[in-house]
Amino acid sequence: MNGQEGSDILQPLIAAAHELKAPLALVRQLALTLEDTTLSDAERQRLHDHIVLTSERALRLTGDLTKTARLQDAMFQLEPINPEQMCREVVGELGPLFEAYGRQVTFKGRRHPLLLVANRDLLRRILLNFSDNALHYSEPGTPVHLQVQALRGSGMIRVGVRDYGPALSSDMWKTLKNKLATAPQPVHARPESSGLGLYISGQFADAMHGTIGAVRHRDGATFYVELPASRQMNLL
C-alpha cells in the first residue's frame, strides 16, 4: 500500500471518528447532567429523551458506514418504490427528533403519484442523511420540506430535501459542491462538516444508478437524489 492509498483509506475513517465524536460527547454531557439531584422529573425526562435521540443519530451513522463498506460485495435489490410513501416514512421517523429541536419536517404529496427504481433501505438512508444535515446546518427554527419531482425528458425522478436559511456564499457553495464529488476530508478542512454524510449518500446513489446533487436558493438549499423512474409508472 502506498502513501496515497493509505491516505485514501484513512481520511473517511478520520472523518467518521470526528462525526461520531460530537454526538458521543453530547450524550456524555447529557448523562453527566442527569447526576444533578435538583432536576425536576420533567427535566430528567427531557434529558433522557435527548440521550435517546442523539444516540439514535449516532447509530444511524454507524449503520450507514457499515452499509457503505459492504456496497462492493453485496447485491442490493432494486425495486419500484413510491417515493412519496418513502418521504412520509422518513418524516414520521425523524418527526420526534425535529420536534425536540423545535423544528418541523414535512412532506407535501403530489397530485399524480410517481414510481422510481431504487433499493428501499439505501434510499431511506440517503433521505435520512439529507434531512439530518438540514436539521443541523440550516437556520434554527425553520422548517425542512421533502419534495418529489419528475424530471421531464430524462426518465429520472428527483427526491429532495429543502432547507431554509441565509444564502450560502459562493465560496462556501464551491466547497459544498466539492464535498458532493469527493471523499470526506479531515475535519480541520471543513467549514461546517466533513462531508461524510454526503459521501455516504453519493455511494448509495451510485449503487442504485443514481446521483446526488444540490441546488442553492436565495434562502437555503435543496439536497437531492436523482433515480431512474420506473416503467411501471405508465401503468398508474
Add this chain to the structure above:
Amino acid sequence: MTKVLLVEDSKWLAELEAGVLERAGYTVSVVHHALAAIQTIDKNRPDVIILDVLLAGSTAFALLHELQSYGDTGPIPVVLCTNMAEQLSLDELAPYGVVRIIDKATMRPDDLIAAIKVVTL
C-alpha cells in the same frame, strides 16, 4: 455580573452549558454561529466568550480573526470548548485571544465555571 457569550451550534449542548453558567450566577447569551456572535458582541460586549470551533457557516477561526482586528474586541478572553482540543495548541492560539482550551469529550459541567473564574480574575 460577568457577561458570558456562549457560541455553540449544538442547541442541546448550548442549553446544558448555559444552564450550568446561569446557575453559577453568570449572565449568559447564547448564539449558534459566528455571524450572530459578531452581532451580539457589537450590541453587548461580553466579559468572556466560550467558543466552539466547528460551527455551521464560518468557523471559530474567522471569528477570532474578526475579534482581533478591532481594538475593543481584541482583549476579550476566549475559551475554546471543542471536540478538536487535542489538535489545537494554546501557544499558537494565544495571539488570537484564546486563553484556555477545553476538551468537550472529557470535560465535566463545572469545568466551564472554573475556566471563566480563572480568565476573569
